[in-house]
Amino acid sequence: MRKIGILTSGGDAPGMNAAIRAAVRSALYYDMQIVGIERGYEGLIDGTFRDMDLASVGDILHRGGTVLKTARSERFMTEEGQNTAIRNLKNAGIEGLICCGGDGTFRGALDLEKKGVAVIGIPATIDNDMGYTDYTIGFDTAVNTVLDAISMIRDTSSSHERTTIIEVMGRECGDIALYAGLTGGADAILIPELEFSLGELADKLVKGMERGKNHSVIIKAEGVDIGTKELQQKLSEMTALDIRTVTLAYLQRGGAPSASDRMLATLTANTAAKCFYNDISGVAVGRTNGNIVTTPLKDAVGIKREANLAMLPLIDMLSR
Numbered sequence: 211m212r213k214i215g216i217l218t219s220g221g222d223a224p225g226m227n228a229a230i231r232a233a234v235r236s237a238l239y240y241d242m243q244i245v246g247i248e249r250g251y252e253g254l255i256d257g258t259f260r261d262m263d264l265a266s267v268g269d270i271l272h273r274g275g276t277v278l279k280t281a282r283s284e285r286f287m288t289e290e291g292q293n294t295a296i297r298n299l300k301n302a303g304i305e306g307l308i309c310c311g312g313d314g315t316f317r318g319a320l321d322l323e324k325k326g327v328a329v330i331g332i333p334a335t336i337d338n339d340m341g342y343t344d345y346t347i348g349f350d351t352a353v354n355t356v357l358d359a360i361s362m363i364r365d366t367s368s369s370h371e372r373t374t375i376i377e378v379m380g381r382e383c384g385d386i387a388l389y390a391g392l393t394g395g396a397d398a399i400l401i402p403e404l405e406f407s408l409g410e411l412a413d414k415l416v417k418g419m420e421r422g423k424n425h426s427v428i429i430k431a432e433g434v435d436i437g438t439k440e441l442q443q444k445l446s447e448m449t450a451l452d453i454r455t456v457t458l459a460y461l462q463r464g465g466a467p468s469a470s471d472r473m474l475a476t477l478t479a480n481t482a483a484k485c486f487y488n489d490i491s492g493v494a495v496g497r498t499n500g501n502i503v504t505t506p507l508k509d510a511v512g513i514k515r516e517a518n519l520a521m522l523p524l525i526d527m528l529s530r
């Protein structure tokens with residue numbers, strides 16, 4: 211291929227810039243031109259393209275967010291939007307497109323592939339909800355951000371002898387809650403993949419305090435089917451404990467990417483550029499058992515991550 215494009219789409223994730231940098235510099239190394247598409251599939255429809263050179267990705271490796279901007283595109287869900295996007299790609303002479311984002315981004319890429327566009331997916335979302343890869347770009351940084359927050363919240367919770375419910379992101383996948391909860395020493399973790407008993411939770415909190423704990427931390431993923439405020443109210447009534455809530459929200463999507471996210475971004479983006487150079491497309495790049503591998507895009511789309519429920523008994527065992 212002589213000319214490829216790259217876009218970032220969906221929720222931003224720390225490490226997207228590292229992926230853009232690696233894709234651009236790898237493509238140029240392989241003597242291909244590379245174009246950056248702004249605001250994901252929106253920019254594909256609007257034709258907001260810019261030529262990328264070595265300097266255009268200088269000083270971005272360590273920055274959160276995405277210099278190409280991102281969006282969730284309603285227009286791209288329509289036949290008309292997709293046809294306009296394909297016309298724009300053809301007019302610009304772009305022969306292959308790297309799509310960096312989560313499952314929604316990959317679905318968009320698959321739509322393009324079905325219409326004859328050569329595409330490659332790179333997994334980037336803090337949620338870690340893509341089952342075809344061990345990890346997604348941004349997840350590790352988000353977990354570390356939550357860990358920092360837990361440490362700070364512990365200081366005040368323990369001073370005031372309070373229980374704090376920390377709501378983290380994850381609509382359908384509880385991985386941020388699981389990983390941050392286990393490594394942050396949470397007393398309970400609530401995830402969308404598993405129902406929990408309010409009575410047992412209340413009991414556990416009270417028994418902990420009776421044993422001499424002076425504060426407790428509950429990590430709750432946003433997708434759990436009880437609102438955080440409602441949970442606070444119910445637990446307060448059931449236990450008479452002083453319970454506060456913190457919603458970390460977009461804080462988890464910002465910040466400098468961790469070494470692990472930069473590594474995953476760099477290796478997957480380099481592989482994507484190398485695939486196009488070798489005329490390979492229609493794949494999603496990911497990491498399986500530590501190795502960077504490609505999976506047919508159609509097989510990667512829609513594969514949900516199985517929650518690692520084996521972690522939950524550990525929480526009970528260790529948070530005493």
Ligand code: F6P
Nearest residue numbers: 220221222335336337379380381
């Ligand atoms: O990027 C994934 C995610 O962070 C989810 O966990 C969250 O529910 C969602 O994005 C919120 O995204 P936005 O408000 O930007 O649409």
